[in-house]
Each structure stands twice: as structure tokens, then as C-alpha cells.
Amino acid sequence: MTRSILRWGIISTGGIATEFSQDLCVDPSTRGVTDISHAIAAVGSRSVASAQKFIDGLRSGPETEGWSWGAKNGVLDGCTPHGNYQDVYNDPNVDVIYIGTPPNFHHQNAKEALLAGKHVLCEKPFTFDLEELDELIALAKSKNLFLMEAVWTRFHPLAGAVREVLASGTLGKPLRFTADFSMDWNLDNEPAEHRMLNPALGGGSLLDMGPYPSVWAMLLVHQNPHNTDRDPKVINTYQTVYQRTGVDLNSRWLVEWKGLCQGQLLSDLSCPGHRDATAILQCAEGDLVVEYPPYKAETFHVVPRPDRFPGAITKKTTYHLPVAKGNNGLSYEADEVARCIRAGKIECEKMTWEESRIVQGWFDVVRRSGNTALKGLKGTAGK
Ligand SMILES: NC(=O)C1=CN([C@@H]2O[C@H](COP(=O)(O)OP(=O)(O)OC[C@H]3O[C@@H](n4cnc5c(N)ncnc54)[C@H](OP(=O)(O)O)[C@@H]3O)[C@@H](O)[C@H]2O)C=CC1
Numbered sequence: 291m292t293r294s295i296l297r298w299g300i301i302s303t304g305g306i307a308t309e310f311s312q313d314l315c316v317d318p319s320t321r322g323v324t325d326i327s328h329a330i331a332a333v334g335s336r337s338v339a340s341a342q343k344f345i346d347g348l349r350s351g352p353e354t355e356g357w358s359w360g361a362k363n364g365v366l367d368g369c370t371p372h373g374n375y376q377d378v379y380n381d382p383n384v385d386v387i388y389i390g391t392p393p394n395f396h397h398q399n400a401k402e403a404l405l406a407g408k409h410v411l412c413e414k415p416f417t418f419d420l421e422e423l424d425e426l427i428a429l430a431k432s433k434n435l436f437l438m439e440a441v442w443t444r445f446h447p448l449a450g451a452v453r454e455v456l457a458s459g460t461l462g463k464p465l466r467f468t469a470d471f472s473m474d475w476n477l478d479n480e481p482a483e484h485r486m487l488n489p490a491l492g493g494g495s496l497l498d499m500g501p502y503p504s505v506w507a508m509l510l511v512h513q514n515p516h517n518t519d520r521d522p523k524v525i526n527t528y529q530t531v532y533q534r535t536g537v538d539l540n541s542r543w544l545v546e547w548k549g550l551c552q553g554q555l556l557s558d559l560s561c562p563g564h565r566d567a568t569a570i571l572q573c574a575e576g577d578l579v580v581e582y583p584p585y586k587a588e589t590f591h592v593v594p595r596p597d598r599f600p601g602a603i604t605k606k607t608t609y610h611l612p613v614a615k616g617n618n619g620l621s622y623e624a625d626e627v628a629r630c631i632r633a634g635k636i637e638c639e640k641m642t643w644e645e646s647r648i649v650q651g652w653f654d655v656v657r658r659s660g661n662t663a664l665k666g667l668k669g670t671a672g673k
């Protein structure tokens with residue numbers, strides 16, 4: 291098969307846009323990929339100087355970094371800096387837009403990109419609320435363009451191994467589930483304008499970190515062969531307000547998959563997560579335990595139940611599946627986007643719109659049930 295090249299336009303020059311772009315610059319063969327490759331055709335920033343600095347940074351990576359390969363192998367050839375985002379959407383050399391702005395801008399950025407006829411990969415959380423997401427999905431359908439939420443975890447080697455264990459049936463029926471993404475941010479030392487603290491930028495633990503307990507809920511419970519509930523609902527919630535800026539310091543929400551089990555999901559900005567267990571699925575024959583961090587988990591275990599309540603699984607098995615060396619872990623989702631677009635798909639089977647909608651709907655319920663400064667905020671759907 292001939293290698294096809296996907297030409298990316300990068301929107302914003304912040305932290306994750308940098309890591310994503312670095313990964314586009316890594317030699318695909320280092321992760322066993324030979325059918326596709328990536329090019330960065332344009333970068334858009336609120337200032338052209340910042341876009342240029344971003345491109346220069348990618349062109350001058352130290353030899354020791356895997357992504358220094360890109361500059362020497364054409365990934366950045368002809369890459370154009372733009373001093374606004376719209377010029378990237380209109381750039382004829384760009385096939386697909388990567389959006390790495392704060393959550394409150396995702397809808398507007400993705401909408402403008404789709405309207406300009408570009409495919410879209412948008413960072414998590416997909417949008418601010420479900421109304422925004424539904425508008426984007428309708429637009430992608432009407433324009434026959436690819437649209438996906440950038441939940442990178444779903445494309446990591448470990449996610450494939452987890453799916454295989456669940457499909458084997460050895461764990462039996464799920465009994466209960468818990469998943470957590472917590473970090474100790476020491477928020478009092480951060481400026482109130484920081485995107486994690488600023489309600490107007492979609493700050494707080496729920497929207498930024500909530501996607502990760504949710505991805506494990508999707509991979510371990512929702513996609514579990516025993517699950518038949520296609521619309522699991524939030525049945526209880528709690529948020530602690532960070533008084534200085536009004537965002538949520540932590541969020542907790544309980545989800546029910548009717549006829550199967552309940553799941554407890556947690557996000558927290560004031561407590562380090564548990565190293566050995568960031569997600570736990572307890573089942574009739576044994577448990578599946580995923581180690582921290584939930585966004586780039588590389589190790590999980592299948593473990594026996596307590597001796598007093600034995601199941602069919604009698605010995606612990608450990609699975610270690612790291613992302614390829616030299617990779618931040620974001621290449622895998624980029625490869626998937628390239629394959630989907632090459633195949634003419636507008637939706638990815640591993641990250642469906644239906645599952646993004648479920649998770650976005652959970653966030654809406656948690657946010658509207660809490661007392662943070664984001665409680666009554668509406669997204670920009672229809673605007
Ligand atoms: N998949 C993952 O692992 C991760 C995903 N994320 C997600 O990515 C998104 C961005 O996070 P992150 O990269 O950490 O954020 P940063 O604050 O580092 O970067 C955000 C960028 O957005 C652009 N921007 C446009 N308007 C504004 C504005 N009013 N205020 C601030 N920035 C603005 C800026 O780029 P410019 O000036 O060039 O226009 C800025 O650099 C979030 O949705 C977050 O949840 C974050 C970290 C990891």
C-alpha cells in the first residue's frame with residue numbers, strides 16, 4: 291500500500307498543541323506504522339510571531355528527541371505561520387485541523403473549520419455543552435467531513451489489550467466500577483487567569499480531567515460485552531467549589547448502566563491520584579485494575595477476588611504496554627484520523643459521536659447540579 295500523507299493545520303501554540311505537533315514529527319516507523327505519514331502545513335496563533343516561534347521550535351529539536359526527525363524528513367516543509375485561526379481553516383494546503391485551545395473555544399473553532407470545509411480533530415472536552423456538540427455533529431454530517439474528539443487514551447496500545455481481555459470473557463459480569471483522575475495542583479500558587487482556574491475558559495477539574503475517568507468508564511463498562519444500556523445516566527453528583535475563582539476543585543458523579551452496574555467517577559485538583567489504581571472494574575470472576583496515570587496508562591492487572599470470595603481467576607496477570615519510545619503518546623490518535631480520512635469516514639469507530647455525546651451529557655448534569663461559576667454558563671451553539 292502506498293503511504294498517504296495527511297496535512298495538518300494546528301490551531302493554537304499552547305502546551306498540548308506543542309506535544310501533538312512534536313508527535314506528528316516522529317518517524318511513524320518507530321511505532322510500526324508504514325501506511326500513513328503526517329505533515330504540518332500550517333500553524334495558527336493569535337499572533338503570527340507566536341506561530342512562527344512554534345514552527346521554529348519544531349524545526350530545532352535536539353537530536354536526542356524523537357521529533358527532531360520531522361524537520362529533516364519533510365514534515366515541516368512549507369509550513370505557513372498564520373496570525374489568526376481563520377487563515378488556517380482557509381489554507382488550501384491543509385486537510386485537517388487540530389484544535390488545542392481551552393474548552394470554551396472548541397465549538398467556535400471546530401464550527402469555523404468545518405464551515406471552511408476542513409476535517410477536525412478537537413481536544414477534550416469536546417465542547418462546553420451537549421448543544422454545542424450536537425451542532426458540530428450535524429454540521430460534520432451535512433458537509434461530509436470527519437470530526438473526532440481527541441481522546442488519545444483510546445488509541446494507546448494498552449486500550450487494545452484491555453479490549454481483548456474483556457472480549458475473552460474471563461472476568462465475567464461487571465459488579466461495580468470506579469475511576470479517578472486526580473492531581474495535586476497547589477492551586478493557590480497559580481494565577482486566577484490560568485485556564486484551569488478561569489471559569490470563562492472552561493476551567494476546573496470536571497471539564498479538563500473528567501474525560502479520563504470517563505474514558506475508562508467507556509472502555510471497561512460501556513463497551514463491555516455484558517452491557518446493553520446504550521444511554522447510561524448520572525444518578526448522583528457532588529462538586530467542591532474553589533472559592534477564589536469559582537471553578538470546581540473536585541467533582542464526583544455516579545453513573546448507572548441499567549441491568550449491569552454502577553460506576554463512581556472522580557476528578558480532583560487537590561489530591562494526587564492513587565498510583566496503583568486509577569480505574570478498577572470488579573467482576574464476577576476477578577478484577578481489572580489500571581495503574582495511574584489514566585490519560586497515558588501503560589500497565590494494568592487482572593487480579594483474583596479476595597480469598598474469602600473466590601472467583602475463577604486465581605492468579606494475578608500484569609500487562610505492560612508502553613507507548614513507543616520517543617513519542618508523547620499523541621501519534622496514535624493522529625494515525626487513526628489519517629486512516630479514517632483516507633477511508634472516507636466522517637466518524638471513528640473507536641471514538642464514536644455517541645460516546646462523546648454520553649460523556650458530554652454527564653458533564654452537563656454534573657456542572658448544572660453543582661454550585662460553581664460554570665453552573666449557569668451556556669455554550670455558543672447557534673452563534
Ligand atoms: N490530550 C491531552 O493530553 C491534553 C489535552 N489538553 C486539552 O487541550 C486544551 C488546551 O490545553 P493546554 O494546551 O494545556 O492549554 P494552554 O493554555 O497551554 O494553551 C491554550 C492555547 O489556546 C490559545 N488561546 C486562544 N484563546 C485563548 C485565551 N483567551 N486564553 C488562553 N489561551 C487561548 C493560545 O494559543 P495562541 O496564543 O497560539 O492562539 C494558548 O496557547 C484543553 O481543552 C485541555 O483540556 C490539555 C493538556 C493535555
Ligand SMILES: O=C1OC[C@@H](O)[C@H](O)[C@H]1O
Pocket residue numbers: 498499585
Ligand atoms: O488531558 C490532560 O492530561 C494530562 C493533564 O496533565 C492535563 O491537565 C489534562 O488536560
